[in-house]
Amino acid sequence: MQALQQYIDLYKEHHEVIDKHSARVLNALRPEALRCIESCELPTTKHEDYQHTDLVAMYAPDYGLNITRIELPTQPQEAFRCDVPNLSTQLYFLVGDNFYRNNRNKELPDGVLVGSLRDMAEAHPELVARCYGKIADMSKDVTVALNTLLAQDGFFLYIPKGVVLDKPIQLVNIIGGGVSMMHNRRILVVAEEGAQAKLLVCDHSEEDGITQLISQVTEIWAGKGAVVDYYSLEENATCVQRISSTYVHQEADSNVLVNGITLRNGTTRDNYHIALEGEGAEAQLCGMAIADGDKRVDVYTHIDHSKAHCNSNELFKYVLDDNAIGSFAGRILVREGSQKTEAYQSNKNLCASTTAHMYTKPQLEIYADDVKCSHGATVGQLDQQALFYMRTRGISESEARMLLQFAFMSDVIENVRLDALKDRLRQLVEKRFRGELSQCQQCAMRTQKQ
Amino acid sequence: MLQIKDLHANINGKEILKGINLTVRPGEVHAIMGPNGSGKSTLSSVLTGNPAYEVTQGSVEFYGKDLLALSPEDRSHEGLFLSFQYPVEIPGVSMVNFMRAAINELRKYRGEEPMSATEFLKLMREKRAIVELDNKLASRSVNEGFSGGEKKRNEIFQMAMLEPRLSILDETDSGLDIDALRIVAEGVNKLKNENNATIVITHYQRLLDYIAPDYVHVLYKGRIVKSGGPELALELEEKGYDWIKKELGEI
Numbered sequence: 001m002q003a004l005q006q007y008i009d010l011y012k013e014h015h016e017v018i019d020k021h022s023a024r025v026l027n028a029l030r031p032e033a034l035r036c037i038e039s040c041e042l043p044t045t046k047h048e049d050y051q052h053t054d055l056v057a058m059y060a061p062d063y064g065l066n067i068t069r070i071e072l073p074t075q076p077q078e079a080f081r082c083d084v085p086n087l088s089t090q091l092y093f094l095v096g097d098n099f100y101r102n103n104r105n106k107e108l109p110d111g112v113l114v115g116s117l118r119d120m121a122e123a124h125p126e127l128v129a130r131c132y133g134k135i136a137d138m139s140k141d142v143t144v145a146l147n148t149l150l151a152q153d154g155f156f157l158y159i160p161k162g163v164v165l166d167k168p169i170q171l172v173n174i175i176g177g178g179v180s181m182m183h184n185r186r187i188l189v190v191a192e193e194g195a196q197a198k199l200l201v202c203d204h205s206e207e208d209g210i211t212q213l214i215s216q217v218t219e220i221w222a223g224k225g226a227v228v229d230y231y232s233l234e235e236n237a238t239c240v241q242r243i244s245s246t247y248v249h250q251e252a253d254s255n256v257l258v259n260g261i262t263l264r265n266g267t268t269r270d271n272y273h274i275a276l277e278g279e280g281a282e283a284q285l286c287g288m289a290i291a292d293g294d295k296r297v298d299v300y301t302h303i304d305h306s307k308a309h310c311n312s313n314e315l316f317k318y319v320l321d322d323n324a325i326g327s328f329a330g331r332i333l334v335r336e337g338s339q340k341t342e343a344y345q346s347n348k349n350l351c352a353s354t355t356a357h358m359y360t361k362p363q364l365e366i367y368a369d370d371v372k373c374s375h376g377a378t379v380g381q382l383d384q385q386a387l388f389y390m391r392t393r394g395i396s397e398s399e400a401r402m403l404l405q406f407a408f409m410s411d412v413i414e415n416v417r418l419d420a421l422k423d424r425l426r427q428l429v430e431k432r433f434r435g436e437l438s439q440c441q442q443c444a445m446r447t448q449k450q
Numbered sequence: 451m452l453q454i455k456d457l458h459a460n461i462n463g464k465e466i467l468k469g470i471n472l473t474v475r476p477g478e479v480h481a482i483m484g485p486n487g488s489g490k491s492t493l494s495s496v497l498t499g500n501p502a503y504e505v506t507q508g509s510v511e512f513y514g515k516d517l518l519a520l521s522p523e524d525r526s527h528e529g530l531f532l533s534f535q536y537p538v539e540i541p542g543v544s545m546v547n548f549m550r551a552a553i554n555e556l557r558k559y560r561g562e563e564p565m566s567a568t569e570f571l572k573l574m575r576e577k578r579a580i581v582e583l584d585n586k587l588a589s590r591s592v593n594e595g596f597s598g599g600e601k602k603r604n605e606i607f608q609m610a611m612l613e614p615r616l617s618i619l620d621e622t623d624s625g626l627d628i629d630a631l632r633i634v635a636e637g638v639n640k641l642k643n644e645n646n647a648t649i650v651i652t653h654y655q656r657l658l659d660y661i662a663p664d665y666v667h668v669l670y671k672g673r674i675v676k677s678g679g680p681e682l683a684l685e686l687e688e689k690g691y692d693w694i695k696k697e698l699g700e701i
Contacts, residue, residue: 390540392499
């Protein structure tokens with residue numbers, strides 16, 4: 001309880017300041033969030049869903065919070081040049097958990113809203129209130145409740161009915177500044193009927209030896225027939241702890257792709273909840289994690305089929321080296337009456353060292369009788385025969401291992417529906433396996449210190 | 451170029467090679483024949499450095515170097531090539547990337563610059579023609595979904611790319627129809643010159659009709675029990691291995 005209590009105390013003592021620097025729509029949920037937190041505890045590693053992530057240890061440090069919203073002295077545009085080749089994006093920044101209000105923004109189709117969640121909640125309260133906190137269920141996850149209690153800003157994307165956003169939207173989260181902080185971010189995406197958008201969220205932090213805690217809650221509303229791509233790319237320093245929860249609500253005939261990629265991290269816990277709540281909805285959930293050293297990647301997924309004629313396809317792959325620990329728990333729930341559901345899940349993992357550990361737990365829970373569902377999970381080593389074959393052709397063992405590991409990840413990259421991002425990912429993944437990359441090479445991002 | 455002396459090797463503690471002696475000089479073609487389980491494939495695995503096998507005794511010199519002390523990749527860089535009996539499928543690794551990695555590592559070993567993309571593609575095109583390998587295969591994953599014949603042609607294509615000094619063809623004829631056999635054999639013959647050598651491991655005389663050996667050796671129970679000229683292969687075809695076993699006093 002100690003770990004949580006400090007944040008409860010902080011809120012009680014400073015709630016006026018927190019509210020003052022946020023928006024009414026966000027503030028409105030805080031009392032309820034407080035009730036949720038006070039009525040429960042952080043799950044320990046004895047809890048079935050948290051065996052491999054020690055939440056108590058994650059939240060225990062006395063992190064600073066930027067509740068008065070001091071603008072960190074950063075020029076992200078000057079510092080950050082993540083130019084995915086041929087991918088021209090609308091670029092936005094969150095510095096810590098503070099939206100960076102840049103003025104260089106570009107022309108967007110009529111009615112599209114992109115920007116600070118706090119500003120948007122003040123300007124369009126009904127629009128934000130309709131979905132904010134409605135897709136993520138804080139009564140079931142204390143980390144979501146805590147995020148709701150403390151989050152003051154974040155990112156909001158709204159695409160009106162029938163509007164197709166051609167250009168992908170890119171949100172870059174920059175962590176740095178040399179102070180140990182807790183960052184409570186909130187992302188809300190609302191795609192109305194027939195709307196289409198692609199959002200790429202990148203996490204970047206410098207290897208500066210300072211412990212940071214990121215708490216991110218993403219909510220995505222996909223209206224009838226909407227098409228949404230959500231890519232999340234983590235490239236964080238080893239001392240960054242991250243807990244991120246992504247909640248997707250899908251109406252009939254909507255199509256949502258979620259791809260979570262962990263290239264570099266410290267300790268990561270990613271939760272994905274996808275609710276297919278209209279007939280004909282389709283979800284693709286995939287992800288990959290590359291972890292070495294003492295890194296930890298723990299993914300929990302939950303796909304909820306509550307209507308008939310919905311499809312879901314899930315694919316997660318891990319490559320673990322050194323002492324890395326990976327964990328995947330994937331649950332698919334097919335509720336009564338969800339006939340003609342097709343739900344597939346696959347989790348494949350490579351342990352490249354004898355000391356890496358992978359825990360995988362596929363779960364199917366089916367209450368309908370006319371469905372097609374499958375799950376598969378494998379943990380293996382690199383194919384020794386293939387390795388030898390390549391070596392007889394003069395390819396060094398390290399190069400051969402790299403090629404095989406890269407090949408292993410290729411189908412997750414193939415699932416990306418943005419060609420330029422696909423190319424960029426190939427480069428990033430290859431460099432990651434070659435160990436050439438301590439930071440995204442193109443990004444000379446720096447948090448300028450005064 | 452190659453001098454094998456009293457070579458003994460085990461797999462999982464079981465002795466398979468029990469004292470092999472063989473000398474190969476540039477320009478020569480040696481055929482190694484023998485019944486199933488005599489150690490033919492073990493010999494090729496040991497020479498190329500398959501970590502599953504343990505050498506317990508003997509020595510192998512390749513151009514004066516201790517071959518057994520080299521890693522599999524350095525054996526390749528020194529000019530040793532094995533055409534696998536069962537080429538390995540590598541899903542997700544394209545033939546182009548695979549070959550480019552192989553060529554560039556060889557060049558690095560020789561202290562040369564990596565090959566440019568244009569040069570490399572030109573080389574691929576040129577060498578593909580030798581074994582009539584389809585361009586489509588070259589853009590696919592290594593051996594994945596290749597037919598038996600395509601896999602063997604792909605082996606010879608790789609041999610053409612790497613231009614080894616000594617090639618070991620391990621049952622390259624198995625699983626080939628007549629046309630594929632001819633294409634593979636012609637490919638091997640085109641690559642032959644006075645500076646390189648070939649060891650052909652086979653069960654049948656058929657392949658030797660196309661690739662004419664200078665020497666034929668019979669491997670039996672881990673030893674070379676008989677060596678001779680091309681006529682030995684014909685004799686084996688006619689009489690089978692029982693004749694050898696009789697000579698050894700086993701029957």
